[in-house]
Amino acid sequence: MRSERASQAESDVAAAVLIQRNVATLARLIEEACASKQKPDLVVFPEFAMQGPPLHMDVASWIARACSSIPGPLTALLQELAKRQGIYIAGNMFEAPSEWPGRYFNSSFLIDRNGEIILNYRRVNTAAFPSVHDFMSDYLAQTHQADVFPVVDTELGKLALIPCGEISVPEVARVMMMQGAEVILHPTNSKFTAAQEAAKLARVAENMIYLVSANVAGPIGFSPDNSIAGGRSHIIDHHGNTLAYQDDDGESVGVTAMIDVEALRRDRRTDTGLSNPLLRARYEMYVPYYTEAKFYPPDAFLDAPMVSTSQTRAAIATARANMERAKILTPLPPGASEPVAPTAH
Structure with missing residues (x-):
């Protein structure tokens, strides 16, 4: 679908009309x-x-203008629709939950056939938005482990949600697979890059998992002048085969396919050597390296919520310094300045 941007509305009232x-x-x-x-x-x-x-x-202005709870006023129509049609509806929105005042999240949710919200994943890896990692100690203390990277068991299979560019972070899909996920639902809003298209296929191959990727029609959200198109909605099976695909950015409901979860379950049990990455995975070998991997600082906004995403520069500087010490990054020559990249999410 094509969508309009509340951030470009003339006022909060105009934004509310646009969102509706x-x-x-x-x-x-x-x-x-x-x-x-x-x-x-x-x-x-x-x-x-x-x-x-x-x-x-800024954070406070965006919360006031566009954010809502899950469930809440923005999900109500979809919940009623899911119940009336007897379907599941999965998607994404900006959530400002009352239990975390002053914070908002890029959240992906699933509505079941009864109109109930049965899954809500608050995105962890993000550049342009706040993250639960920003106050990780408090969040993990009050959030059950199964709800941090949630997976829900349904008659359609075990479903999980990963938004947009986070598909490029292998650990997210891996942890969800480890909790049984069989289908990744991927609400995205992205321009074409070879890296992200490859990431979709890589997550499928690594985890023997289906992927249903729904991209925006028309221009992507991070294209204020409407010059960068979306498109490329894609359904991929657990062997990496394309089941449905639309390359152009036209508005459509035509990217549809049958997902054979029973075939996935059978194939995950079949020993086909390294072409089955699950049966022969040796995760214990990696644990010491992950234990020592301390780069981007957790709890960067533990005491007070982020006010502006520009505040993440200090955390990025810490991540660079930590990666230099780990010899992942080469230190800059004296007097050189850090390169500047365009905003990403």
């Missing part, structure tokens, strides 16, 4: 999919579909 228009568009497309000859059991919609990204907005 996005939600209505989303509902219309889901109804269209349900009216097709092959009614889906599960629909996945793109990242930023409801609100767009915050772009230049």
